[in-house]
Amino acid sequence: MKTLLLTLLLCLVNATSFAIDKSVEIIVPTKTSGTGYDIAVELKPLLEKRGYTVNLVMSGTCTKAQSDFYSTSKQSTLLLFNAWSALPECDKSIPTNASWVANLVTGPAMICGKPGKDNLGIIKRKEVVTIASTSVYAPSIVKSLNPNFKYVPYPESGGTVRGFTAGDTEFIITNMIRSTKLMKDGIADCFVVTGREAINGVQPATKLFPQWKYNLLELNLALMQRNMPRDISEQFTKDIRELLVTPEWRAFADRNGYTINQTMTSDQYNNSLLLWGRD
Amino acid sequence: MMLFLSALLVGTIVGLLPGIGLFSAMVLLYPFLLPLPPIDILIFYAVMAGTSQFTGSITACVVGAAGEPSSIPATKEGPLLFARGLGPLAISTTAIGSFIGTIIVASILLLTIDHISAFVGNFYNNNIQTALFVTVMIIIVMAGSNKFIVNLLYAIIGASLANIGLQRYTSEPITFGISAFSNGIPFVALAIGLYSLPQVLRAFSLVDFKLLQSASNTTVSSIKESLIAVKENIAAALRGSAIGMFAGLVPGLTTILASNFSYIVEQFIRKRKQVYNENGDMACLISAETANNSGQLTSMLPLMIFGIPIVGSEVIVLDLIERGGTQVSLNTLLAGGMFQTVAMYFILGGFVSMFIAWQGAKLLTKIYKIPKNFLVTFLVIISSVSVYLFEADSNNQLFNCLCFATCLGFGYLLRKTDTSVILFSFLIYPFMEFSLVRFYAIHFS
Numbered sequence: 001m002k003t004l005l006l007t008l009l010l011c012l013v014n015a016t017s018f019a020i021d022k023s024v025e026i027i028v029p030t031k032t033s034g035t036g037y038d039i040a041v042e043l044k045p046l047l048e049k050r051g052y053t054v055n056l057v058m059s060g061t062c063t064k065a066q067s068d069f070y071s072t073s074k075q076s077t078l079l080l081f082n083a084w085s086a087l088p089e090c091d092k093s094i095p096t097n098a099s100w101v102a103n104l105v106t107g108p109a110m111i112c113g114k115p116g117k118d119n120l121g122i123i124k125r126k127e128v129v130t131i132a133s134t135s136v137y138a139p140s141i142v143k144s145l146n147p148n149f150k151y152v153p154y155p156e157s158g159g160t161v162r163g164f165t166a167g168d169t170e171f172i173i174t175n176m177i178r179s180t181k182l183m184k185d186g187i188a189d190c191f192v193v194t195g196r197e198a199i200n201g202v203q204p205a206t207k208l209f210p211q212w213k214y215n216l217l218e219l220n221l222a223l224m225q226r227n228m229p230r231d232i233s234e235q236f237t238k239d240i241r242e243l244l245v246t247p248e249w250r251a252f253a254d255r256n257g258y259t260i261n262q263t264m265t266s267d268q269y270n271n272s273l274l275l276w277g278r279d
Numbered sequence: 280m281m282l283f284l285s286a287l288l289v290g291t292i293v294g295l296l297p298g299i300g301l302f303s304a305m306v307l308l309y310p311f312l313l314p315l316p317p318i319d320i321l322i323f324y325a326v327m328a329g330t331s332q333f334t335g336s337i338t339a340c341v342v343g344a345a346g347e348p349s350s351i352p353a354t355k356e357g358p359l360l361f362a363r364g365l366g367p368l369a370i371s372t373t374a375i376g377s378f379i380g381t382i383i384v385a386s387i388l389l390l391t392i393d394h395i396s397a398f399v400g401n402f403y404n405n406n407i408q409t410a411l412f413v414t415v416m417i418i419i420v421m422a423g424s425n426k427f428i429v430n431l432l433y434a435i436i437g438a439s440l441a442n443i444g445l446q447r448y449t450s451e452p453i454t455f456g457i458s459a460f461s462n463g464i465p466f467v468a469l470a471i472g473l474y475s476l477p478q479v480l481r482a483f484s485l486v487d488f489k490l491l492q493s494a495s496n497t498t499v500s501s502i503k504e505s506l507i508a509v510k511e512n513i514a515a516a517l518r519g520s521a522i523g524m525f526a527g528l529v530p531g532l533t534t535i536l537a538s539n540f541s542y543i544v545e546q547f548i549r550k551r552k553q554v555y556n557e558n559g560d561m562a563c564l565i566s567a568e569t570a571n572n573s574g575q576l577t578s579m580l581p582l583m584i585f586g587i588p589i590v591g592s593e594v595i596v597l598d599l600i601e602r603g604g605t606q607v608s609l610n611t612l613l614a615g616g617m618f619q620t621v622a623m624y625f626i627l628g629g630f631v632s633m634f635i636a637w638q639g640a641k642l643l644t645k646i647y648k649i650p651k652n653f654l655v656t657f658l659v660i661i662s663s664v665s666v667y668l669f670e671a672d673s674n675n676q677l678f679n680c681l682c683f684a685t686c687l688g689f690g691y692l693l694r695k696t697d698t699s700v701i702l703f704s705f706l707i708y709p710f711m712e713f714s715l716v717r718f719y720a721i722h723f724s
C-alpha cells in the first residue's frame with residue numbers, strides 16, 4: 001500500500017513538473033483600436049482553444065510596449081510591427097533566433113488617386129500633388145517616389161481616408177483593407193501595390209516603378225517572446241505556426257488583405273526593417 | 280424584442296456605473312453579439328449607447344460621478360440643483376430634453392439620409408476641421424467662467440499637458456524618460472481629479488446637506504411640471520441638439536465634445552443675458568444633456584456610411600459586422616432601409632430610456648440619506664475605482680492612480696476656479712495642432 005501511495009505521489013510530482021505552463025502575456029503596442037488590437041483579439045481565442053491562458057496588455061505605443069516587455073517577469077510575447085521596429089525609439093525590439101516566434105501576417109501598401117485621372121502619369125511626371133499618409137509611411141518613403149509630393153500627415157489610417165474623401169489630398173497611401181474599400185465605393189482609383197504580384201488587378205510597384213527604392217515595402221506583424229523556458233518556447237512557437245494555417249486565421253487574413261508567411265525567419269524579418277529605414 | 284431589451288439593460292448599467300464605458304461593454308458582449316446579423320448589431324449598439332447617455336446623467340446629477348466624460352457638465356450642475364430641491368425636476372426635464380434631442384437628430388437624418396453622404400464626407404475636409412477646432416478653442420478661452428487671463432492660462436496649461444506623450448510625425452514624444460507617459464496623461468484621471476471630484480466636494484461644502492437629504496424624500500416630478508420646465512428651456516434644448524449633431528461627428532470626441540461644448544456655449548449665452556444661476560442652472564444642464572444624445576446618433580454616421588469608426592467602441596461594431604462578411608458602405612446602409620430601422624429603434628430606445636431615467640432617479644436620490652462623510656468617502660472610492668479600471672488592460676493602473684492623486688491635489692487648490700477650461704483645451708489641442716499642420720502642408724509647403 002505504502003509503495004502504491006509513494007508511486008502515485010511520485011507520478012503526481014512528475015506530472016506537475018513536466019506540465020507546460022501555458023500562460024502567456026501578449027503585449028500590443030497599440031490602444032484598443034487599430035491593426036495591433038485586431039490581431040491580438042483574433043489570436044487570443046485561437047490560443048485559448050489550444051489550452052493557453054492569454055492576457056492581453058494594450059500598451060498603447062511601441063515605446064511603452066517595449067518597456068512592458070522587458071520589465072515583466074511573466075512568460076511574455078511582444079507584437080512586432082516592422083514599420084515601427086525601424087524607428088529609433090523602438091529599436092530595442094529586434095528579434096533573435098532564440099526570441100523569434102513567427103510572422104503572423106504580411107500586408108502590402110497601395111497608392112490611390114482620384115478616379116478618372118491619369119494618376120500614374122501624374123506621378124511619373126513628378127507633378128506637385130498632395131498625398132495623405134499616416135506616420136507608418138514616412139515622408140522619405142513617399143517622396144522617394146515623387147519628390148514633389150506634398151506630404152499630408154494623419155494620426156491613423158481612418159483619418160487619411162476621411163481626408164482623401166473630403167478632398168484634402170489628390171493621392172493616398174494606405175493599407176489593403178482601406179484601399180480595397182475605397183475602390184469598391186468608387187471613391188479612389190488604386191493603381192499601384194507594393195510587391196512583385198498584381199493584386200485585384202492593381203499592378204505591382206516593381207513593374208510600374210522599378211527604380212523606386214521602396215517598391216517591395218511590406219508591413220510584417222510578428223511575435224517575439226521572453227521569459228519562456230526552451231521547451232515552452234518551442235511548444236508555443238509550434239502552436240503559433242500551426243494556428244497560422246487554420247481556416248480561422250486564413251479567413252482573418254483574407255478579410256483584411258493580408259498574406260501569411262509562417263516560414264519567415266528572424267533574419268528575414270530583420271532584413272525587412274531595412275526597407276523601412278528613415279531619414 | 281429580446282435584443283432591444285438587452286440593449287436597454289446594458290445601456291442602463293453602463294450609464295449608471297462610473298468606469299464601465301461603451302468600449303468595455305462591447306468587449307464583454309463580443310461573443311454574444313458575434314452571431315448576430317449586421318442590422319441587429321447596429322440596433323443593439325445604437326440603443327445601448329443612447330440609453331447610457333440617459334442613465335449616465337442620473338449618476339452625474341445625483342452623486343456628481345461621471346459615468347461617461349460626456350456627463351461632466353451634469354456633475355457640476357446636478358448636485359447644485361439637488362441642493363435647491365430641484366433634483367427630481369432636473370432629472371425629468373433632462374430626460375425629456377434628451378429625448379427631444381434624440382427625435383430631432385433622428386428625424387433630420389431620416390429625411391436627409393439619401394444626401395447625407397456628401398455632407399458627412401465634406402465635414403472631414405481639413406479646412407473645415409481647422410476652422411472648427413480653432414473656433415472651439417477660442418470660444419473656450421472667451422466663454423470660460425474665469426477671467427479672460429485665467430482662461431488663457433488654463434488653456435495653455437491644458438495644451439501643455441496634452442503635449443505629453445503626443446505622437447507626432449517628426450519628433451519623438453515628450454515622456455521625461457518615463458515610458459508610462461508615452462500614452463499621455465490619462466483623460467479620466469485628469470477629468471475626475473482636476474475637475475469633477477473637487478467641484479462636487481466644493482458643492483457639498485457650500486450647500487446645506489440637510490436640504491439635500493430632504494430632497495431624497497421628494498417624489499419624481501409630475502409630467503406637467505416637467506413639460507413646463509422643458510418649455511421654459513426649449514431654446515437651450517434646440518441649441519444643444521444643433522451643436523450635438525455636428526460635434527458628434529468629431530473623431531475621438533463625439534459626445535464628449537457635444538455635451539461639454541454646448542454647455543460652454545449655453546453658459547456664455549446665459550451669462551451675457553445675466554440669467555445664469557451659479558447655484559445650478561437648468562438650461563445649461565438641459566443643453567449639455569440634449570447635445571450628447573443628438574451627438575450619439577451622428578457619431579455612428581461615419582461608421583455606417585464609410586465603414587470608418589471614430590470612437591473605440593465602434594471599432595468593435597465594425598469588426599463584428601465585417602466578420603459576418605458584410606462590407607459597410609452607404610449602399611449597404613440604404614439597402615433594405617437599414618438606416619431607417621436603426622434610427623427608429625434609436626428613437627424607441629430614447630422613449631423608453633426617458634422613463635428609465637425618470638424612475639431610476641427616484642431610487643438613486645435615496646443615496647442622500649447616507650451621512651455626508653460616508654457619501655464623500657463613497658465618492659472618492661468610486662472615482663478611484665473608475666480611474667483604476669480605465670484602460671485596465673494597459674498595465675498602467677498604478678500610473679493612472681498617481682496621475683489622479685496629483686490632479687486631485689491641484690484640483691483642490693484650484694477648486695474656486697473653473698478648471699474645465701484645462702480639460703477642454705487638453706482634449707481639443709491635439710486635434711487643433713494636427714489640423715493646423717495639415718493646413719500648412721496642403722496650402723503652404
